[in-house]
Amino acid sequence: xxxxxxxxxxxxxxxxxxxxxxxxxxxxxxxxxxxxxxxxxxxxxxxxxxxxxxxxxxxxxxxxxxxxxxxxxxxxxxxxxxxxxxxxxxxxxxxxxxxxxxxxxxxxxxxxxxxxxxxxxxxxxxxxxxxxxxxxxxxxxxxxxxxxxxxxxxxxxxxxxxxxxxxxxxxxxxxxxxxxxxxxxxxxxxxxxxxxxxxxxxxxxxxxxxxxxxxxx
Numbered sequence: 001x002x003x004x005x006x007x008x009x010x011x012x013x014x015x016x017x018x019x020x021x022x023x024x025x026x027x028x029x030x031x032x033x034x035x036x037x038x039x040x041x042x043x044x045x046x047x048x049x050x051x052x053x054x055x056x057x058x059x060x061x062x063x064x065x066x067x068x069x070x071x072x073x074x075x076x077x078x079x080x081x082x083x084x085x086x087x088x089x090x091x092x093x094x095x096x097x098x099x100x101x102x103x104x105x106x107x108x109x110x111x112x113x114x115x116x117x118x119x120x121x122x123x124x125x126x127x128x129x130x131x132x133x134x135x136x137x138x139x140x141x142x143x144x145x146x147x148x149x150x151x152x153x154x155x156x157x158x159x160x161x162x163x164x165x166x167x168x169x170x171x172x173x174x175x176x177x178x179x180x181x182x183x184x185x186x187x188x189x190x191x192x193x194x195x196x197x198x199x200x201x202x203x204x205x206x207x208x209x210x211x212x213x214x215x216x217x
Contacts, residue, residue: 001045004139005064006035006132008050009057009076015101023101024128031129035072038133042140054082061088070094070143072135079104079114086115095142097135100125 008028011018016027026034032048039046051057057078064071065088073096078085089096096119103126104111117123122138124131 001040001043002070002143003067004039004044004046004070004072004136004143005060006032006046006048006072006136007057007060008048008074009078010052012074012076013050013052022107026129031132034129035132035136038136042136044136044140046136054078054084058084058088061085061092065091065093068093070139071096072099072132072139073097073116073120074099074101074132075114075116079116080110081115083115086119089116090119092119095139096120097138098123098125099131099135101128101131102126 008031012031013028015023015031016025028050035046035048049060051060057075061071063069071089071092071094073089075082075085075098079098079100098114098116098120100123104114106126114123121142124134124138127134
């Protein structure tokens with residue numbers, strides 16, 4: 001399974017007791033378990049981590065960059081001012097989705113700015129634990145299941161099938177073309193026969209062009 005790091009910044013280890021009216025009653029253990037379960041369904045393996053230490057978070061981001069590992073990141077308070085974290089994330093080599101349990105734009109003004117958003121593929125916020133599920137689904141779409149480059153490997157057999165399909169389509173097209181040519185020949189023959197009977201006479205070849213005539217079948 002393709003690994004994805006689910007990284008969480010300061011105070012998120014206190015979920016369940018920290019402002020439950022804002023962050024909900026689910027604990028960090030609940031969040032981690034949900035992320036692992038969702039990831040498995042997507043063919044991913046979620047490594048869920050939390051730290052209150054900016055230095056440790058930077059090391060994890062470097063690890064992700066070196067290993068081409070996609071990241072779901074809740075930077076927590078680092079969202080708003082950690083240029084060191086922003087610069088580390090700018091070196092990423094795989095997809096990055098910023099995630100928040102609450103909606104920062106609907107809270108205090110100092111939370112409205114994210115220095116992380118500009119280097120992420122996207123941001124999902126305000127849906128509680130569902131924010132993480134949506135972020136993992138986005139990662140799954142961006143990288144696909146399996147090892148790095150797995151999407152390309154899976155695509156090789158598909159390419160052969162596409163080539164075969166194209167051949168079948170071409171064969172069908174040729175057959176259809178031959179049928180059209182034969183149809184045109186028959187119509188021409190009918191026209192020649194119609195000349196002897198008169199083009200304008202009822203039942204003549206001229207009626208082939210009328211709606212419901214042989215030319216529209």
